[in-house]
Amino acid sequence: MQTQERSSSCRGVAFDIKPHADPFAIKIPWLGSPKEFPSFIQRSISKSGSHFCDLDLDDEDHEDISLEVVEQGNDVEKQIKQTPLTLLTASIHEQASKPSRKKNSRLSVILLDQGFFTVYKGLFSICLILNITGLVLATTGHFSYGKNRTALFSLANIVALTLCRNEAFLRVVFWLAVKFLGRSWVPLFIKTATTSLLQSLGVIHSSCGVSSIAWLMYALVLTLKDGDNSSPEIIGVASTILGLLCLSSLAAFPLVRHLHHNVYERTHRFAGWIALALLWVFIILTISYDPKTKSYKKDISSSLIKRQEFWFTVSITFLIILPWMTVRRVPIKAIAPSGHAAIVKFDGGVKAGILGRISPSPLSEWHAFGIISDGKKEHMILAGAVGDFTKSLVSNPPSLLWVRKVHFVGLPYLVNMYDRVLLVATGSGICVFLSFLLKPCSVDVRLIWVAKGIEQKFGKEIKEMVSGWPKDKVIVHDTAVFGRPNLSQLSINAARNWSTEVVIVTSNPEGSRDIVNACKAAGISAFGPIWDS
Known part of the structure; x- marks a missing residue:
C-alpha cells in the first residue's frame, strides 16, 4: 500500500532528535548583545512531529527536561531569572508546573478549534x-x-x-x-x-x-x-x-x-x-x-x-x-542534506512570499511548497521525506520534474503589505520566509525560528542563509539543544519589543492556532495558515 501524501499550508520536515553542538544561540537583540543558554543543556526529549512542520509544544516529557535543568544548578535559574525575557525564552518553572493538556486530534484542530466566528x-x-x-x-x-x-x-x-x-x-x-x-x-x-x-x-x-x-x-x-x-x-x-x-x-x-x-x-x-x-x-x-x-x-x-x-x-x-497551459517539465538539481529532506533547485529567481507546485506526474498529483529565492538566478524548495513522492526525492533524486510556471500566492506574500512584520516558523516552515532574508525588500522583517537540528537536518546551506542575517533581527531556537520554548509567549514578547505591526506564523495547525490566539489576546494582530489555505 502506498503512503499517502497529505496537503498542508506549511511544507516542513519532522525530524528525530540527536544531541549535537548547536551552531546557534538564542539571540536576544534588545539586551544589547547576544545571550546564550548554558552549553551543558545538550539534550532534548522533543518527539518527532507527525506532520510536515510539527513541533509538539506540550509534550508530557517536557516536564522531565525542565526539572533536570533546574537540578543542574541554581546558576542556570539565576541567569534566566535575571533576564527580562524569562517568558520569552520559555520559563523553566512555568513549563515544569504547567499541567498537561489533552491533545486534540489534528482533524479536530483543523475543523473545530479554529473558532466558529x-x-x-x-x-x-x-x-x-x-x-x-x-x-x-x-x-x-x-x-x-x-x-x-x-x-x-x-x-x-x-x-x-x-x-x-x-x-x-x-x-x-x-x-x-x-x-x-x-x-x-x-x-x-x-x-x-x-x-x-x-x-x-x-x-x-x-x-x-x-x-x-x-x-x-x-x-x-x-x-x-x-x-x-x-x-x-x-x-x-x-x-x-x-x-x-x-x-x-x-x-x-x-x-x-x-x-x-x-x-x-x-x-x-x-x-x-x-x-x-x-x-x-x-x-x-x-x-x-x-x-x-x-x-x-x-x-x-x-x-x-x-x-x-x-x-x-x-x-x-x-x-x-x-x-x-503553464505546465512544463524542467531540469532540476536535487540535494539531500539528510535522509529526512531534499533541497530541490530550479532556474530563475522568484519574489519573496511566493509558493510553487511540483509533480512527478501532472495528471496524478501536485505538491505545494514554499519557495526560497534571492530573486536572482535560481529558487529552491525544501521537501520533507514524508510520503512516497517526497521520499523518492531523497532516495532517488530525479533530474526532471513537472512544474507550473505560474507560481501561486498565499498568506506569506501579504507580508509585503506591511512595514514591520514578525515571522514565526517551526521546522521547515522557515522556507517560505527565507526569501525575505535573502533579498532586499521594503518590509522590516524579524524572524523567530524554532527547529530541530539545524545543520544536521536542514543542511549547511540553509544554516548559512539564516546565520548571514543581522543577529539583532533573528532568534533561532534549536530544540535538540534547548528543548521546547513557550512559543506563544516568545512571539508576544518579540512582537512587543520589536514593535511589529503583525505576526505571521507558519507551523502545524495546533501550533499556529495557539500562537495566533495568544497574540490576539495580547492585542497583537496575528495570522497563521488555515486548513483550506
Whole structure:
C-alpha cells in the first residue's frame, strides 16, 4: 500500500532528535548583545512531529527536561531569572508546573478549534445565504428571473468558484492588494482586514460549489416537471453533471480531504473535467433543441453567442485551462542534506512570499511548497521525506520534474503589505520566509525560528542563509539543544519589543492556532495558515 501524501499550508520536515553542538544561540537583540543558554543543556526529549512542520509544544516529557535543568544548578535559574525575557525564552518553572493538556486530534484542530466566528466561516455563510435566499424567492414566485434562468445561476456560481481557485487570477488580486495597500499611510486595520479576507477566499470556492449544486437540482426539478419542452438527452446530461458535481463535493468534504488527500485531488480534478465537457454538451443541446418540432437545429452559431450561458461556459473553460497551459517539465538539481529532506533547485529567481507546485506526474498529483529565492538566478524548495513522492526525492533524486510556471500566492506574500512584520516558523516552515532574508525588500522583517537540528537536518546551506542575517533581527531556537520554548509567549514578547505591526506564523495547525490566539489576546494582530489555505 502506498503512503499517502497529505496537503498542508506549511511544507516542513519532522525530524528525530540527536544531541549535537548547536551552531546557534538564542539571540536576544534588545539586551544589547547576544545571550546564550548554558552549553551543558545538550539534550532534548522533543518527539518527532507527525506532520510536515510539527513541533509538539506540550509534550508530557517536557516536564522531565525542565526539572533536570533546574537540578543542574541554581546558576542556570539565576541567569534566566535575571533576564527580562524569562517568558520569552520559555520559563523553566512555568513549563515544569504547567499541567498537561489533552491533545486534540489534528482533524479536530483543523475543523473545530479554529473558532466558529471567523472570517472564513462568515464568508461561507454569506455566500450560501445569498444563494438560498435567491432559491427561496424563485421557488415562491417572487424572483421570476431566477426561476426562468436557474441553469445560469448555477453557472454563475461555478464561475465564481473557479475564479477563487485560479492561481493566475489570485496572483493579480494579491499583487493589487500589496500595490495599493502596502503603503505606510494606509491604516493598519485596513491591511489586517484585507489579509483576513484574502486568506479566506478559498471558502467562496466551497460555498459556491454547494450553491451551484442547489441551483442545478432546482433546474432539473423544473425540467422534469416541464418534460414536454425538454428532451431525454438534455435531462440525462444534466443529471450526469449533477452527479459529478455531488461526487466532487463529497470528495472535498474535510474528513475525506484530510485523510485521503490523493483521492480528493484526483476525484475533484477528473470529475470536474468530465462535468465541464458535459456542460458544453448541455449548452449545445439546450440551445439547439426546438420543443415544438422535438428536434435539434443544425445551425445554432447565431443563437449561441447571444446566450449568457455560453459565455459563462467559455469563462469557466478558460479559467480551468489557463494554469495547465503553464505546465512544463524542467531540469532540476536535487540535494539531500539528510535522509529526512531534499533541497530541490530550479532556474530563475522568484519574489519573496511566493509558493510553487511540483509533480512527478501532472495528471496524478501536485505538491505545494514554499519557495526560497534571492530573486536572482535560481529558487529552491525544501521537501520533507514524508510520503512516497517526497521520499523518492531523497532516495532517488530525479533530474526532471513537472512544474507550473505560474507560481501561486498565499498568506506569506501579504507580508509585503506591511512595514514591520514578525515571522514565526517551526521546522521547515522557515522556507517560505527565507526569501525575505535573502533579498532586499521594503518590509522590516524579524524572524523567530524554532527547529530541530539545524545543520544536521536542514543542511549547511540553509544554516548559512539564516546565520548571514543581522543577529539583532533573528532568534533561532534549536530544540535538540534547548528543548521546547513557550512559543506563544516568545512571539508576544518579540512582537512587543520589536514593535511589529503583525505576526505571521507558519507551523502545524495546533501550533499556529495557539500562537495566533495568544497574540490576539495580547492585542497583537496575528495570522497563521488555515486548513483550506
